[in-house]
Amino acid sequence: MRIKEGVYWYKEKGLLDANTYVIKDKITVLIDPGLGNYLGRRLEEMQEDGIDPKEVDLITITHLHPDHCDATASLKEISGAKVALHPSQVEYLDIMTEETSRFLGIGIAKKFTADFVFELSIGNTGLKILHTPGHSPESICLYASDKKILICGDLVFEKGIGRTDLPLGNNEELKNSINTVSALDTEVLLPGHGAIIEGRRNIERNYEFVREFYFKHLHSYL
Numbered sequence: 001m002r003i004k005e006g007v008y009w010y011k012e013k014g015l016l017d018a019n020t021y022v023i024k025d026k027i028t029v030l031i032d033p034g035l036g037n038y039l040g041r042r043l044e045e046m047q048e049d050g051i052d053p054k055e056v057d058l059i060t061i062t063h064l065h066p067d068h069c070d071a072t073a074s075l076k077e078i079s080g081a082k083v084a085l086h087p088s089q090v091e092y093l094d095i096m097t098e099e100t101s102r103f104l105g106i107g108i109a110k111k112f113t114a115d116f117v118f119e120l121s122i123g124n125t126g127l128k129i130l131h132t133p134g135h136s137p138e139s140i141c142l143y144a145s146d147k148k149i150l151i152c153g154d155l156v157f158e159k160g161i162g163r164t165d166l167p168l169g170n171n172e173e174l175k176n177s178i179n180t181v182s183a184l185d186t187e188v189l190l191p192g193h194g195a196i197i198e199g200r201r202n203i204e205r206n207y208e209f210v211r212e213f214y215f216k217h218l219h220s221y222l
């Protein structure tokens with residue numbers, strides 16, 4: 001589904017799947033391929049929007065939980081795209097996939113590695129990278145300043161925040177990361193689950209809500 005010029009959203013298909021986003025600019029970047037079981041349906045939806053899988057140049061992931069990155073290796077095979085990872089994702093690739101699969105009882109179907117490593121931005125894409133740990137240590141957000149869109153993975157959702165009870169989650173880091181991204185000029189917030197949020201005022205209100213609801217009473221949730 002097209003959200004705005006060059007920005008597409010493919011809704012999560014079920015439990016243990018995640019939202020996929022495609023940004024078509026100078027090159028085409030797909031963020032979070034989701035769970036492998038749903039990849040076929042996801043690619044059909046992309047084709048309905050006129051996006052051929054072979055057009056995808058880069059696959060990036062917001063973090064290493066299987067709901068976001070399980071389909072990475074399969075999508076790479078189908079599309080011929082390169083996998084671009086953040087240094088923290090390279091560092092945690094083995095640990096996260098093992099620990100999370102032990103915790104959730106499911107692992108990543110096919111392993112993958114990085115073809116590219118990026119830190120502050122991804123080459124020609126106009127995408128800036130923010131390392132935003134908390135939900136997991138290798139979580140990143142992708143921010144397109146020209147389009148004013150923020151892809152935030154499992155950091156923050158509509159009326160919710162990422163869970164921190166999974167392996168290596170950290171409440172204090174999550175709070176700091178939300179404070180960091182809330183300072184960005186954002187017109188469209190694109191989270192890893194649930195609905196997208198449009199409009200600067202609505203996004204600000206959502207940050208206010210999660211601060212009030214989750215952080216003021218944080219200790220009662222620990």
Ligand SMILES: [Zn+2]
Pocket residue numbers: 063065135154
């Ligand atoms: Zn996650």
Ligand SMILES: [Zn+2]
Pocket residue numbers: 018065067068154192193
């Ligand atoms: Zn998730």
